[in-house]
Amino acid sequence: MKVLIVAVVCISSLASAADPLPSWNDTAPKRAILQFVEDVTKEGSATFVPVADRIATFDNDGTLWGEQPMYVQAYFALDRVKTLAPRHPDWKDKPPFSAVLKGDLKSAFSGGERALVELVMATHAGTTTEEFEQEVTDWIATARHPQTGRRFTEMVYQPMLELLACLRARGFKTYIVSGGGVEFIRPWAERVYGIPPEQVVGSSIKTKYEVRDGRPVLVRLPELEFINDQVGKPVGIHRHIGRRPIAAFGNSDGDFQMLEWTTGGKGPRLGLIVHHTDGEREFAYDRQSLVGKLDKGLDQARSRGWSIVSMKDDWNRIYP
Amino acid sequence: MKVLIVAVVCISSLASAADPLPSWNDTAPKRAILQFVEDVTKEGSATFVPVADRIATFDNDGTLWGEQPMYVQAYFALDRVKTLAPRHPDWKDKPPFSAVLKGDLKSAFSGGERALVELVMATHAGTTTEEFEQEVTDWIATARHPQTGRRFTEMVYQPMLELLACLRARGFKTYIVSGGGVEFIRPWAERVYGIPPEQVVGSSIKTKYEVRDGRPVLVRLPELEFINDQVGKPVGIHRHIGRRPIAAFGNSDGDFQMLEWTTGGKGPRLGLIVHHTDGEREFAYDRQSLVGKLDKGLDQARSRGWSIVSMKDDWNRIYP
Numbered sequence: 001m002k003v004l005i006v007a008v009v010c011i012s013s014l015a016s017a018a019d020p021l022p023s024w025n026d027t028a029p030k031r032a033i034l035q036f037v038e039d040v041t042k043e044g045s046a047t048f049v050p051v052a053d054r055i056a057t058f059d060n061d062g063t064l065w066g067e068q069p070m071y072v073q074a075y076f077a078l079d080r081v082k083t084l085a086p087r088h089p090d091w092k093d094k095p096p097f098s099a100v101l102k103g104d105l106k107s108a109f110s111g112g113e114r115a116l117v118e119l120v121m122a123t124h125a126g127t128t129t130e131e132f133e134q135e136v137t138d139w140i141a142t143a144r145h146p147q148t149g150r151r152f153t154e155m156v157y158q159p160m161l162e163l164l165a166c167l168r169a170r171g172f173k174t175y176i177v178s179g180g181g182v183e184f185i186r187p188w189a190e191r192v193y194g195i196p197p198e199q200v201v202g203s204s205i206k207t208k209y210e211v212r213d214g215r216p217v218l219v220r221l222p223e224l225e226f227i228n229d230q231v232g233k234p235v236g237i238h239r240h241i242g243r244r245p246i247a248a249f250g251n252s253d254g255d256f257q258m259l260e261w262t263t264g265g266k267g268p269r270l271g272l273i274v275h276h277t278d279g280e281r282e283f284a285y286d287r288q289s290l291v292g293k294l295d296k297g298l299d300q301a302r303s304r305g306w307s308i309v310s311m312k313d314d315w316n317r318i319y320p
Numbered sequence: 321m322k323v324l325i326v327a328v329v330c331i332s333s334l335a336s337a338a339d340p341l342p343s344w345n346d347t348a349p350k351r352a353i354l355q356f357v358e359d360v361t362k363e364g365s366a367t368f369v370p371v372a373d374r375i376a377t378f379d380n381d382g383t384l385w386g387e388q389p390m391y392v393q394a395y396f397a398l399d400r401v402k403t404l405a406p407r408h409p410d411w412k413d414k415p416p417f418s419a420v421l422k423g424d425l426k427s428a429f430s431g432g433e434r435a436l437v438e439l440v441m442a443t444h445a446g447t448t449t450e451e452f453e454q455e456v457t458d459w460i461a462t463a464r465h466p467q468t469g470r471r472f473t474e475m476v477y478q479p480m481l482e483l484l485a486c487l488r489a490r491g492f493k494t495y496i497v498s499g500g501g502v503e504f505i506r507p508w509a510e511r512v513y514g515i516p517p518e519q520v521v522g523s524s525i526k527t528k529y530e531v532r533d534g535r536p537v538l539v540r541l542p543e544l545e546f547i548n549d550q551v552g553k554p555v556g557i558h559r560h561i562g563r564r565p566i567a568a569f570g571n572s573d574g575d576f577q578m579l580e581w582t583t584g585g586k587g588p589r590l591g592l593i594v595h596h597t598d599g600e601r602e603f604a605y606d607r608q609s610l611v612g613k614l615d616k617g618l619d620q621a622r623s624r625g626w627s628i629v630s631m632k633d634d635w636n637r638i639y640p
Contacts (some may be wrong), residue, residue: 025482052510052516054540055518073451129558172623174517182559183562190372192603195563196372196562197561197562197563198375198493198560198561198562200562204559207555207558208551208555209551209554209577211553211580215584216577216580216581217585218554218555218558231528231529232529234529234536234538235527235528235529235538238526238527239502239524240560241517241519242502242503242506242516242517242518242520243517243518255534257529260531260536261536262527264535264536267459269587271640286399
């Protein structure tokens with residue numbers, strides 16, 4: 001039944017002859033995508049892939065939305081420090097919190113990974129999962145990027161929204177596979193990307209089941225559970241999805257292993273890297289960037305058959 | 321689109337007026353299920369639940385298939401010991417392996433949890449995920465239950481297969497949420513239950529990403545990652561699905577917290593426990609059983625509004 005329905009959707013969308021990717025210029029990456037889609041959906045062909053195996057995974061930060069000059073989740077954490085400060089009078093003199101409260105981000109982040117983990121735990125743990133979901137929902141509804149003044153959810157990439165829709169219309173299940181926190185992405189991913197919570201894979205902290213006053217809750221603990229980045233991405237994909245994707249989309253070396261794992265399987269495969277080349281409409285960065293560093297991927301994309309999207313040259317539009 | 325399609329499926333299946341649960345007698349549990357399904361699918365009603373939130377979770381051992389006198393996965397582990405023995409000459413004199421090789425299960429399991437973990441690690445780790453999938457696939461295709469002589473996949477419960485299909489036809493996403501190993505269930509769950517790998521949640525060991533001779537693999541490590549049982553079930557559900565189910569089905573106290581978490585939410589909820597009361601057609605056990613112990617659930621089901629299925633009285637058929 002499901003297969004039939006998807007077939008009908010495909011045929012009708014093809015019949016309409018509308019370009020499914022209007023924000024993509026007619027350059028190599030778009031052609032590679034459309035060729036791949038045609039290959040895997042053409043019934044009876046040697047490259048046909050059944051609907052059940054049409055799994056596509058997308059990195060989030062820098063691939064579906066912006067990540068400069070700082071991950072969106074870092075802005076959330078900093079705002080949470082300010083919100084929670086009245087309940088933590090000791091933060092006034094305690095780094096890295098004191099630096100955050102003074103607006104001195106350079107000092108705040110000078111403590112390296114340890115300071116960062118401390119910030120994340122203080123701002124992401126201690127609540128129930130329902131409370132945290134509400135916090136994220138409330139914050140994302142109003143928070144704005146300090147440079148563009150846009151809401152963060154308006155800084156998603158229109159070409160990628162089109163790609164998500166195009167793949168779904170052709171029977172793909174689309175997943176987010178992010179180094180960011182899974183609970184930070186789920187509350188808005190369905191509305192913004194059309195990706196339901198069960199199709200979001202990400203980093204996580206541990207939770208604990210409790211019954212409070214007769215009400216069952218899951219409490220978020222200040223303890224890392226899983227880092228879904230680099231070699232963690234194939235692990236997270238396998239744990240969560242249990243099949244190897246046939247298409248993967250990323251933008252940094254944190255996505256390297258996800259692309260390697262995806263394109264290392266048999267049959268038609270698509271690996272694609274979004275290269276941030278557009279300093280005018282977005283941000284230009286790659287090998288030297290602290291956030292979203294892309295180095296190994298740039299070197300090896302060609303030999304591995306991965307497409308590289310130059311945002312400046314291959315996208316005629318960035319934001320919706 | 322998806323909502324429309326589901327609506328059409330519902331209407332056509334209702335129009336056919338065929339009983340969706342023919343193996344269920346017309347007793348209280350069946351009525352509770354059908355009432356619940358009607359409540360959540362009736363558009364415009366106060367109890368209507370959108371398709372996206374129609375999540376139903378099913379325990380596996382003892383709920384979807386048999387678990388007596390021993391979990392199916394334990395038979396797999398014992399057979400694996402025999403298969404692997406030639407590569408491990410030391411096992412001949414090393415408990416618990418020596419006892420398994422002599423067919424002395426009582427001694428093998430007398431070492432308690434430690435011996436059990438040792439058996440599981442020796443038989444479930446060390447391979448790649450693809451190799452392990454193949455091992456499970458090969459084993460399940462031929463292994464038979466020592467008492468019934470049936471293949472284990474023929475010892476699934478026909479009434480539950482009907483229930484799975486009935487819920488899916490009404491827009492539900494059906495999940496397995498098992499204390500058993502997720503990688504042990506995934507290879508055959510789609511064929512047997514119609515449940516794809518990405519909708520199986522279970523216990524797991526850690527995996528590690530590696531590139532071997534240019535080929536990316538995930539290696540299964542002899543280290544527990546997560547026990548998806550008791551308080552672990554709501555944790556596993558939240559981590560994997562990210563929404564609270566509205567219906568949950570179990571058979572033992574290992575499912576208690578899953579039912580508590582599921583039925584503790586707002587709106588219509590269904591909790592159901594399969595009670596093994598049929599010693600003639602299947603097995604009769606509950607409070608005193610080592611495998612699938614049901615005690616607390618029996619005591620509290622009524623006060624919590626959970627249905628109890630007596631296999632003897634409420635099912636007119638056990639196996640397909």
